[in-house]
Amino acid sequence: MLMSPAMLWLLLSSLLAVAVVTIPCFAAAAADTAPPYANHTVGGAAGWFFNATANASATNYSAWAATQSFYLGDYLIFNTNANSTVVQTSNETAYQLCDASGGDDGDGGGGDDTFFFSGGGGGRGGGAEEAVAVPLTVEGALYYFSDDDDGIQCARGMRFAVAVARGRGLPPALAAPPPPPPPSAAPPPPYTAAGTSQGERFYNGAGRLGLGLGFWGSVAGVGVVAAMVIGAV
Ligand SMILES: *[C@@H]1O[C@H](CO)[C@@H](O)[C@H](O)[C@H]1NC(C)=O
Ligand SMILES: *[C@@H]1O[C@H](CO)[C@@H](O)[C@H](O)[C@H]1NC(C)=O
Ligand SMILES: *[C@@H]1O[C@H](CO)[C@@H](O)[C@H](O)[C@H]1NC(C)=O
Ligand SMILES: *[C@@H]1O[C@H](CO)[C@@H](O)[C@H](O)[C@H]1NC(C)=O
Ligand SMILES: *[C@@H]1O[C@H](CO)[C@@H](O)[C@H](O)[C@H]1NC(C)=O
Ligand SMILES: *[C@@H]1O[C@H](CO)[C@@H](O)[C@H](O)[C@H]1NC(C)=O
Numbered sequence: 001m002l003m004s005p006a007m008l009w010l011l012l013s014s015l016l017a018v019a020v021v022t023i024p025c026f027a028a029a030a031a032d033t034a035p036p037y038a039n040h041t042v043g044g045a046a047g048w049f050f051n052a053t054a055n056a057s058a059t060n061y062s063a064w065a066a067t068q069s070f071y072l073g074d075y076l077i078f079n080t081n082a083n084s085t086v087v088q089t090s091n092e093t094a095y096q097l098c099d100a101s102g103g104d105d106g107d108g109g110g111g112d113d114t115f116f117f118s119g120g121g122g123g124r125g126g127g128a129e130e131a132v133a134v135p136l137t138v139e140g141a142l143y144y145f146s147d148d149d150d151g152i153q154c155a156r157g158m159r160f161a162v163a164v165a166r167g168r169g170l171p172p173a174l175a176a177p178p179p180p181p182p183p184s185a186a187p188p189p190p191y192t193a194a195g196t197s198q199g200e201r202f203y204n205g206a207g208r209l210g211l212g213l214g215f216w217g218s219v220a221g222v223g224v225v226a227a228m229v230i231g232a233v
Contacts, residue, residue: 034071034166034167034168035069035071035167035168036168037071037073037074037167037168037171038071038074039074039075039076039077039133040068040070040074040075040076040077041077041079042061042064042076042077042078042079042144042160043058043059043061043064043079044059044064046058046059047078047079047080047129048061048078048079048080048084048086048132048146048158049080049081049083049084050083050084050146050148050149050153050156050158052083055152055156056156056157057153057156057157057158060157061144061157061158061159061160062157062159062160062161064160065160065161065162068162069165070136070162070163070164070165071136071164071165071166071167071168072136072137072138072139072164072165072166072167072168072169072170073135073136073137073167073168073169073170073171073174074135074136074164074167075133075134075135075136076133076134076136076144076162077131077132077133077134078117078131078132078133078134079129079130079131080129080130080131080132081128081129081130082128082130083148084146084148084153084158085100085116085146085147085148086116086117086132086134086144086146087100087114087115087116087117087144087145087146087147088114088115088116088117088134088142088143088144089113089114089115089142089143089145090113090138090140090141090142090143091113091114091143092141092143092161094114094143095143095145095159095161097151098145098147098151098154098155098159099147099151100114100116100145100147117132117134135174136162136164137170137174138164139164139165139166140163140164141161141162141163141164142161142162142164143159143160143161143162144159144160144161144162145158145159145160146158146159
């Protein structure tokens with residue numbers, strides 16, 4: 001039996017409606033049970049500092065991290081000064097070696113997944129205290145350390161690992177809509193909310209790519225269903 005174009009359209013749009021209605025329902029159910037977004041003040045009251053006199057980190061950051069649960073959309077708040085840095089990497093080897101040489105603008109070392117975050121300070125060797133806010137925008141293992149004093153701060157305890165769970169997923173402010181289809185894709189505008197680091201721009205770009213793939217993936221999925229329906233009739 002041949003299906004008329006009108007019938008086919010009706011079938012396809014009802015399939016699409018089921019997908020559009022049910023997927024957000026499941027997502028909402030998961031989000032309801034996930035904890036609200038939280039900000040984690042790194043090291044608690046001790047902050048993100050190195051005590052040069054004691055040649056030691058201000059606190060045990062691994063012990064601090066073990067007391068926290070981290071989710072997408074949470075922020076790490078580093079209360080620090082320009083005597084220390086905030087380096088994020090997903091390269092465990094770079095973290096173990098306290099090696100930030102592959103950061104943002106370098107090649108080699110930690111590689112393309114190593115980023116520097118900084119507040120307004122910039123310079124090294126003193127400076128006013130500042131809060132550096134780092135959004136957690138990717139799931140899985142992330143590593144943080146200070147690479148100042150040629151890695152001594154890191155080697156002497158200024159480092160920790162976190163495991164980022166999905167939770168509620170990225171909030172709209174950190175997520176992004178799907179990009180236009182290629183080949184007309186334009187580069188995404190730089191992300192300009194709290195913080196201005198390369199890392200945030202990169203991760204938001206990555207988030208956009210992921211959402212885009214998801215979106216066009218579901219378009220492709222509907223196409224496959226359509227092909228199956230057409231094949232079946
Ligand atoms: C967490 O920190 C970010 C960046 O400073 C801020 O925009 C956000 O409002 C804070 N959220 C909470 C729940 O305090
Ligand atoms: C740094 O360490 C020294 C020696 O252990 C200690 O006396 C001092 O109070 C520490 N400074 C801070 C800011 O914790
Ligand atoms: C601090 O400890 C490191 C070893 O981790 C050592 O190389 C360095 O000389 C020490 N610095 C001071 C000021 O004692
Ligand atoms: C810091 O805490 C971790 C986890 O609690 C522990 O394994 C480690 O030995 C501590 N480091 C120091 C230098 O006390
Ligand atoms: C991870 O870091 C190590 C040490 O810095 C480096 O040799 C390696 O190439 C990095 N891996 C990736 C995938 O960037
Ligand atoms: C920052 O480093 C300078 C030089 O090493 C030192 O004099 C100053 O006390 C440090 N400040 C803090 C808050 O650790």
